[in-house]
Amino acid sequence: xxxxxxxxxxxxxxxxxxxxxxxxxxxxxxxxxxxxxxxxxxxxxxxxxxxxxxxxxxxxxxxxxxxxxxxxxxxxxxxxxxxxxxxxxxxxxxxxxxxxxxxxxxxxxxxxxxxxxxxxxxxxxxxxxxxxxxxxxxxxxxxxxxxxxxxxxxxxxxxxxxxxxxxxxxxxxxxxxxxxxxxxxxxxxxxxxxxxxxxxxxxxxxxxxxxxxxxxxxxxxxxxxxxxxxxxxxxxxxxxxxxxxxxxxxxxxxxxxxxxxxxxxxxxxxxxxxxxxxxxxxxxxxxxxxxxxxxxxxxxxxxxx
Amino acid sequence: xxxxxxxxxxxxxxxxxxxxxxxxxxxxxxxxxxxxxxxxxxxxxxxxxxxxxxxxxxxxxxxxxxxxxxxxxxxxxxxxxxxxxxxxxxxxxxxxxxxxxxxxxxxxxxxxxxxxxxxxxxxxxxxxxxxxxxxxxxxxxxxxxxxxxxxxxxxxxxxxxxxxxxxxxxxxxxxxxxxxxxxxxxxxxxxxxxxxxxxxxxxxxxxxxxxxxxxxxxxxxxxxxxxxxxxxxxxxxxxxxxxxxxxxxxxxxxxxxxxxxxxxxxxxxxxxxxxxxxxxxxxxxxxxxxxxxxxxxxxxxxxxxxxxxxxxxxxxxxxxxxxxxxxxxxxxxxxxxxxxxxxxxxxxxxxxxxx
Numbered sequence: 001x002x003x004x005x006x007x008x009x010x011x012x013x014x015x016x017x018x019x020x021x022x023x024x025x026x027x028x029x030x031x032x033x034x035x036x037x038x039x040x041x042x043x044x045x046x047x048x049x050x051x052x053x054x055x056x057x058x059x060x061x062x063x064x065x066x067x068x069x070x071x072x073x074x075x076x077x078x079x080x081x082x083x084x085x086x087x088x089x090x091x092x093x094x095x096x097x098x099x100x101x102x103x104x105x106x107x108x109x110x111x112x113x114x115x116x117x118x119x120x121x122x123x124x125x126x127x128x129x130x131x132x133x134x135x136x137x138x139x140x141x142x143x144x145x146x147x148x149x150x151x152x153x154x155x156x157x158x159x160x161x162x163x164x165x166x167x168x169x170x171x172x173x174x175x176x177x178x179x180x181x182x183x184x185x186x187x188x189x190x191x192x193x194x195x196x197x198x199x200x201x202x203x204x205x206x207x208x209x210x211x212x213x214x215x216x217x218x219x220x221x222x223x224x225x226x227x228x229x230x231x232x233x234x235x236x237x238x239x240x241x242x243x244x245x246x247x248x249x250x251x252x253x254x255x256x257x258x259x260x261x262x263x264x265x266x267x268x269x270x271x272x273x274x275x276x277x278x279x280x281x282x283x284x285x286x287x288x289x290x291x292x293x294x295x296x297x298x299x300x301x302x303x304x305x
Numbered sequence: 306x307x308x309x310x311x312x313x314x315x316x317x318x319x320x321x322x323x324x325x326x327x328x329x330x331x332x333x334x335x336x337x338x339x340x341x342x343x344x345x346x347x348x349x350x351x352x353x354x355x356x357x358x359x360x361x362x363x364x365x366x367x368x369x370x371x372x373x374x375x376x377x378x379x380x381x382x383x384x385x386x387x388x389x390x391x392x393x394x395x396x397x398x399x400x401x402x403x404x405x406x407x408x409x410x411x412x413x414x415x416x417x418x419x420x421x422x423x424x425x426x427x428x429x430x431x432x433x434x435x436x437x438x439x440x441x442x443x444x445x446x447x448x449x450x451x452x453x454x455x456x457x458x459x460x461x462x463x464x465x466x467x468x469x470x471x472x473x474x475x476x477x478x479x480x481x482x483x484x485x486x487x488x489x490x491x492x493x494x495x496x497x498x499x500x501x502x503x504x505x506x507x508x509x510x511x512x513x514x515x516x517x518x519x520x521x522x523x524x525x526x527x528x529x530x531x532x533x534x535x536x537x538x539x540x541x542x543x544x545x546x547x548x549x550x551x552x553x554x555x556x557x558x559x560x561x562x563x564x565x566x567x568x569x570x571x572x573x574x575x576x577x578x579x580x581x582x583x584x585x586x587x588x589x590x591x592x593x594x595x596x597x598x599x600x601x602x603x604x605x606x607x608x609x610x611x612x613x614x615x616x617x618x619x620x621x622x623x624x625x626x627x628x629x630x631x632x633x634x635x636x637x638x639x640x641x642x643x644x645x646x647x648x649x650x651x652x653x654x655x656x657x658x659x660x
Contacts, residue, residue: 033437034437035437035440035441086624089624093627094623094624095627097436100436100437100440101576101580101619101623102620104576105616105617105619105623108573108612108615108616109617111612112609112610112613112616113613115609116610116613225569229448233445236438236441276453276456278448279448279449279456282446282448282449285442286430286442286445286449289434289438290430293433293438
């Protein structure tokens with residue numbers, strides 16, 4: 001039983017990383033109906049920023065996690081630039097298909113740019129990001145990194161909810177995602193709102209990068225693609241465009257992944273081994289899309305002819 | 306209306322042109338004129354052509370964005386490799402020459418059937434979705450296929466009974482050497498021409514028209530009595546079948562298979578070909594497949610910059626020319642010749658085609 005709880009806590013840790021990334025996907029999808037394939041690569045941008053900033057921060061005598069501030073700024077800048085340079089002109093002229101192709105192209109661009117700049121060899125963050133003591137509850141031991149990860153995720157999500165629901169900017173975001181045309185008529189600057197959404201989404205990706213690197217300190221150009229895909233699955237699972245859905249979906253995916261890695265081999269008599277864990281995640285996506293395409297928290301919408 | 310006689314004339318001319326092309330390739334291949342480097346590019350171009358034209362069927366003509374095409378290619382490649390390996394180990398048609406050719410053909414047929422079957426299996430659930438969701442679900446299926454093949458004990462290492470679960474299959478059972486590859490140039494070219502011809506015929510048939518009408522307006526075509534689900538799944542499975550054939554050629558091209566090379570990035574690679582050439586233009590796909598494959602090989606030493614440039618070009622293309630280089634243009638030999646003979650004649654024919 002204690003092993004099960006241990007696995008579940010690991011799942012929650014990974015799940016909170018997925019949740020933060022999924023929030024970025026969901027916010028962007030909610031506002032411009034685009035799957036931002038490059039979102040996973042914003043994580044990579046954040047991680048590389050930290051690689052360079054952590055030694056500087058340590059030099060100033062600050063703890064390593066403060067490097068996340070720089071990561072947030074750089075990732076937001078990259079996110080906003082991506083939107084302004086690529087997505088906006090395509091959105092003006094093209095169809096949704098061409099927007100999606102642009103998103104894939106931007107993802108390729110960022111990955112290959114990183115490959116050119118930093119080579120494809122993984123770089124390791126040597127400093128430990130959170131140096132917190134482990135907590136022992138009965139037979140279950142929770143290490144400091146896990147606690148910090150879950151705590152940061154919780155604080156960020158609550159903060160985001162407050163921002164979306166209590167501020168004017170947040171209200172503008174919700175308005176644009178509900179009806180773009182009407183919100184233009186209400187005097188909302190739609191383009192600025194979209195830019196803000198991208199900035200926040202990328203900032204969340206940078207925070208997720210901090211949490212991810214605290215556990216797996218190896219950084220490489222393609223690290224974002226799988227992470228991004230799984231987070232996207234999480235966003236779809238919860239109901240894309242719905243923020244609490246992204247959180248729920250992220251945690252679910254984290255739990256399922258962790259538990260399926262640990263127990264699928266014993267449960268299926270060795271047929272489905274831990275090597276299949278990625279397939280399990282995509283399998284969940286497929287089942288969700290078939291059973292309830294709108295996601296767990298989503299409402300089915302009829303189609304207008 | 307075009308006169309049947311003109312159609313007859315046109316198809317004879319096309320046949321002669323294709324025969325000349327194939328004859329030239331056959332002569333060059335059997336005489337082993339080219340270096341193994343050029344032969345390799347030729348093989349990869351043929352694989353690219355089959356992959357791009359078949360993907361164009363789903364993306365351009367059916368209008369459904371599929372991102373898992375490499376998954377079907379993977380199925381085809383592994384089917385061929387393992388089947389051939391089994392035949393060699395069982396000493397059935399294990400020899401060189403004609404026996405090898407028959408073995409190859411059997412493998413191709415098996416690959417096409419199996420990939421087509423998986424196309425149906427994947428297509429039925431996936432095609433209930435549209436647009437972005439379809440892109441993601443096909444991507445998911447592609448990854449699942451890859452991960453599952455990696456996990457199958459007899460599809461890794463030495464294969465079959467001596468295998469173990471791993472991303473690399475070292476013995477493919479086909480894996481032609483350079484001289485054989487040169488000899489098979491004719492066969493591969495013939496196969497590619499056949500595949501393209503079948504895809505073209507399919508598009509121009511009743512089924513193809515149904516598929517195009519679904520692209521243009523799904524609700525309207527359903528209202529006109531087209532069984533949209535059936536035609537969507539059919540188009541998708543058909544396209545998967547050709548990916549299986551391409552995979553089969555791929556297995557013959559290399560002595561080992563690596564699932565890592567045929568993941569999401571490979572799908573994107575073929576997808577880029579389709580987009581560059583123009584979604585809805587078979588000519589465009591062929592030109593893009595040959596062009597990009599050759600460029601890929603020529604720019605091997607700049608490999609890391611290559612993808613960087615591709616991605617920038619892709620974005621620029623989406624901004625300035627979202628229809629791709631060719632749009633929906635199709636090359637026609639008779640029309641081009643007509644234009645050479647005299648502008649009036651060419652124009653007249655064009656008008657006739659449009660009417």
